[in-house]
Amino acid sequence: MMPPPEVKTPTWLLNQQLKNNPLGCMDAIYKRYGDIVTVMSGSTPIVHVSNPLGIKQIFNNTKEITDSSIFFRDPTLTVGQQGILEVDGLVHKHRRPLLMRTYHGERMNASGQNICEITKKIITQQAIGKTFTAHELVLKIILQIAIEMVIGLREGERYEKIKHLFTSLIKYEGSLLYDLIVKEFSFAQLDLGRWSPQGYRNYLYKQIFQFLFDEVKERRKQTDFSHTDMLSELIFACDETGKSLSNEEVRDLLFLPIFASRDGAAYSLTWCLYWVHRLKDVRDRLLEEIEGLGKNPDPINIVALPYLTAVCNESLRIRSSPMFMLPRLVESPVEIMDYELIPGTVLIGNIYLTHQREDLYPEPKKFKPERFLEKRFSPYEFLPFGGGARNCIAAPFATFQMKLVLATILSNYKLELVNKQPERQKRFDNQCHPRGGVKMVMHGQR
Numbered sequence: 001m002m003p004p005p006e007v008k009t010p011t012w013l014l015n016q017q018l019k020n021n022p023l024g025c026m027d028a029i030y031k032r033y034g035d036i037v038t039v040m041s042g043s044t045p046i047v048h049v050s051n052p053l054g055i056k057q058i059f060n061n062t063k064e065i066t067d068s069s070i071f072f073r074d075p076t077l078t079v080g081q082q083g084i085l086e087v088d089g090l091v092h093k094h095r096r097p098l099l100m101r102t103y104h105g106e107r108m109n110a111s112g113q114n115i116c117e118i119t120k121k122i123i124t125q126q127a128i129g130k131t132f133t134a135h136e137l138v139l140k141i142i143l144q145i146a147i148e149m150v151i152g153l154r155e156g157e158r159y160e161k162i163k164h165l166f167t168s169l170i171k172y173e174g175s176l177l178y179d180l181i182v183k184e185f186s187f188a189q190l191d192l193g194r195w196s197p198q199g200y201r202n203y204l205y206k207q208i209f210q211f212l213f214d215e216v217k218e219r220r221k222q223t224d225f226s227h228t229d230m231l232s233e234l235i236f237a238c239d240e241t242g243k244s245l246s247n248e249e250v251r252d253l254l255f256l257p258i259f260a261s262r263d264g265a266a267y268s269l270t271w272c273l274y275w276v277h278r279l280k281d282v283r284d285r286l287l288e289e290i291e292g293l294g295k296n297p298d299p300i301n302i303v304a305l306p307y308l309t310a311v312c313n314e315s316l317r318i319r320s321s322p323m324f325m326l327p328r329l330v331e332s333p334v335e336i337m338d339y340e341l342i343p344g345t346v347l348i349g350n351i352y353l354t355h356q357r358e359d360l361y362p363e364p365k366k367f368k369p370e371r372f373l374e375k376r377f378s379p380y381e382f383l384p385f386g387g388g389a390r391n392c393i394a395a396p397f398a399t400f401q402m403k404l405v406l407a408t409i410l411s412n413y414k415l416e417l418v419n420k421q422p423e424r425q426k427r428f429d430n431q432c433h434p435r436g437g438v439k440m441v442m443h444g445q446r
């Protein structure tokens with residue numbers, strides 16, 4: 001049996017193309033090689049799959065394909081090795097439901113009103129007539145929601161401190177210095193003290209982990225059990241052997257659920273704001289639907305709106321912020337779409353290319369929310385949150401939040417895009433983000 005076809009472009013050139021024009025580069029690869037293709041990284045075959053049948057096989061062949069944590073450990077960091085991404089096997093399986101409780105059912109529904117209030121509070125601070133970057137605005141909203149849900153802080157000195165630390169880290173990792181120097185050159189990854197590029201990054205990580213550790217210790221001392229945040233849950237949780245989680249384990253688990261605001265959540269919402277303000281017909285229909293609910297609608301009624309749901313889904317389809325699923329490792333020979341993959345192969349479910357398939361989504365480059373009203377897609381055809389053992393722990397919450405923030409902004413404020421040109425994309429790790437952050441201007445209240 002043959003291995004999947006291999007991309008012939010030299011790796012350094014391919015990486016450059018994937019960085020500067022990620023979507024164009026992937027479209028070209030798909031056109032030339034089709035549904036399943038190998039990209040070599042040194043001697044490791046990395047196989048990208050964008051056919052629903054292949055995606056299904058990745059999700060279901062759990063004996064041969066593992067969601068190995070070896071991919072997620074950052075060797076340049078000295079903290080946080082027991083987070084959800086860094087553990088695998090039984091420990092991973094056990095930890096996931098502990099985190100998921102915060103983002104499902106009653107707890108999620110109860111957060112609706114708060115999400116709308118936080119959105120209004122932050123957007124009201126925006127000066128009228130002045131240009132702002134949608135991504136920065138959205139990040140402020142999402143970060144505040146995340147800090148409250150994860151560690152229960154919503155104001156005061158401690159809240160300001162952790163918000164400042166996360167914002168500094170997110171800004172630093174999004175800076176040109178980090179992107180062009182630290183990520184590219186191994187010498188720049190040496191920690192030569194706080195004033196060196198990697199040293200500053202390590203310093204911020206250490207400060208955040210120290211802060212979270214202090215919060216865990218403080219919470220253990222408290223006798224008020226009314227908190228409903230993730231931290232309060234975790235300090236009472238047991239590990240797979242029935243022992244309480246240690247302070248270090250709780251600390252490490254808290255990091256990603258806050259940090260994830262940067263990636264999927266903030267980029268997805270920024271793209272969604274972009275599309276809605278670019279396409280007048282979509283915006284008018286959406287506004288009409290939201291206004292049909294009357295003044296101050298119940299968040300539960302907002303999230304049930306069909307066109308709003310279709311708009312968010314279409315935005316997640318056309319510019320899914322994570323372009324790929326997390327990598328999986330082939331541990332014993334496995335057949336995917338009639339190709340045999342050898343142990344050591346890395347498998348990537350290519351979310352972007354699956355969402356661009358002409359056979360599933362006719363005219364895939366066009367933003368057409370109606371397609372989600374006319375057809376139901378399977379979890380192997382529409383997969384913005386991945387699937388299988390490592391799917392997004394916050395998937396229902398992420399769309400819940402996306403709909404509420406979008407509906408609140410749209411129905412209360414008049415915003416406009418500053419640039420008439422289409423927003424270009426840029427790749428940051430696994431994420432496809434708007435290159436200019438989407439510049440907008442606020443014209444006042446509706």
Ligand code: HEM
Pocket residue numbers: 084085096256257258260261263264265266268269321322324325326327384385386387388389390391392393394395398399402
């Ligand atoms: C629209 C927003 C979001 C999108 C599109 C998104 C998408 C994804 C995707 C594609 C994956 C990989 C799934 C796989 O490989 O099968 C993932 C994993 C993950 N996401 Fe999200 N995500 C979003 C928001 C969030 C939020 C708000 C959180 C906060 C808790 C979060 C936490 C995680 C975690 C912890 C994982 C790894 C799960 C594991 O390793 O078991 N995501 N997400």
